[in-house]
Structures are given as structure tokens and as C-alpha cells.
Amino acid sequence: MAGQPRRRLDAELVRRGLARSREQAVELIAAGRVTIGGQAAAKPATQVETSAAIVVVSAQDAEIEYASRGGHKLAGALAAFGPQGLSVQGRRCLDAGASTGGFTDVLLRAGARQVVAVDVGYGQLAWRLRTDPRVVVVDRTNVRDLTLEQIGGEAAELIVGDLSFISLTLVLPALVRCARPDADLALMVKPQFEVGRERLGAGGVVRDPALHADAVRTVAAAAWALGLGVLGVTASPLPGPSGNVEYFVWLRAGAVPLDEEQLAHAVAEGPAGAAASVYPRGDRHGDGHRERA
Structure with a gap:
């Protein structure tokens, strides 16, 4: 400003x-x-x-040193949601949009039994993760078209996602198909891919907090239509590469609809509030x- x-x-x-x-x-x-x-x-x-x-x-x-900077984002989200019951330990996880593997890295360090790393690209996953026996690599696969068979036939217990150039509303149906009925989904909402091009600011940055809230609402509404409620919302403790504020939503079947008060708090606090809520004062x-x- x-x-x-x-x-x-x-x-x-x-x-x-x-x-x-x-x-x-x-x-x-x-x-x-x-x-x-x-x-x-x-x-x-x-x-x-x-x-x-x-x-x-x-x-x-x-x-x-996580496989990518994004690892610190998921680590922050897990720290925020962990006290409310989100667990990684012993679970089969799906990393949607794995890229070089920052999220996969965090999941393994947090005790995941297995991580299925899915990405539309090829050969991007860090070598030490690609060769880890706990990692199943699914390259050249558009998450929007993902099937249970493509991830080995066993539904995921926890799904995380860091996707770009596509709205989460378009990939949620596929993620639900690959999830257990009691699965948790901790997905990163990127306002720049949810609010529409006409509402982007200079450099593709969404600066209006009201639009941040709209982006989360859009994803929450799509999730609700698929039977998923919202257990938590928090801003990522780190902004995106261009400075965009990003948010994590924690979804689960049977949970309550999006809490507007919780959303307003997450948007008002932003990354600073995410760090403050994750780590004791x-x-x-x-x-x-x-x-x-």
C-alpha cells in the first residue's frame, strides 16, 4: 500500500x-x-x-529443509488443526499436486503410513521422496480426472492439496471419489484461482480481504454440495510467491457448514494470525x- x-x-x-x-x-x-x-x-x-x-x-x-517452500505452509496448517483433532500418524495420505514434494515431505515426517503423490507433471518429485518406499508416485495425472484405481484401489484417509491454475471446485469431486467416508481433507485455497480473472489485481494478486472470504466460501459451498462440512479455516503462515494470501480449509463428511465468524477471523488475521494461532503467544x-x- x-x-x-x-x-x-x-x-x-x-x-x-x-x-x-x-x-x-x-x-x-x-x-x-x-x-x-x-x-x-x-x-x-x-x-x-x-x-x-x-x-x-x-x-x-x-x-x-523440506523438499519445497510449500512444506512450511502445510506444517503450519497441521499445527493449527492438530489440536482440534487432525492427525497424520499412521494414515494413508494423498498429496494432490505434489510437484517437488513439500507436502509429501511434511506428511512423512508427521508419521504418514503411505503418501500417494499425484501430479500432472513428470519427474518433479524430489529423488529422496521418489525412492522412499512409503511414497507411491502417480505422475502425468490430472487430479481432476483422478480415480480410485489410479491410486492403487485403496481410499485415502487424509488428502492434502496445493493446486494451481485450477479451482478447487473442479477437483473436489475426484478427491471425494478417492477418499474414505471418514477421511479428512486439508486443502489450500488460492483466491487468485477462485475469484475469476476479472477480479485479480496487478500481477495476479488478490488484495481485497472480502475476495479472500469469497474464495473460501466458494470452495466450502462446493464441498458442502458433496457432503463435506468445514472443521477449520486458517491462513497459510507464508504467502504465495507473488504475495497472495492463501488459506487452508479442513473438510470432513458430516461436519458443519462454514462458520462465518471463524472465516472472518481467519481473513482478518491473515498470515500473521495464522502464525500467532499456531504458535503460543x-x-x-x-x-x-x-x-x-
């Missing part, structure tokens, strides 16, 4: 409570633990807007991501 105030990065970290002092802020930046809009920060003197998406990664998480420096506007 034009005319927004800017501050030095180290000072902004202190203002947000992400560092105790300027000295600690400098140390965090030097250790590579500070990102701005998903990119590692290099200099304490960098000028940042007061609304910038700034994340301080824990020392432990800084050592985790006292955890500012050591045990998780924190991002605050």
Missing part, C-alpha cells in the same frame, strides 16, 4: 516482539532465521513496511514460526 510507514528490519522485529532487542534481532538475521515474504533477510538495515510478512523461524525449524524466539503484521 502506497505511503505505508517503513522501518529498519531489526527495529521492526523488536516492535513486533519477535526479538528482545536490536542486538538479538541482528543475531537472528545473521543466522538466516528471518524471512520477509518468504525470502531470507540479509541485512538488519533493510527497510520494511509495517505490514510486511515477517517470520522468525526457530533454530530447530531453520535446520529443516509466549513462543517468540525459539520453538516455532512467528509472523505478525
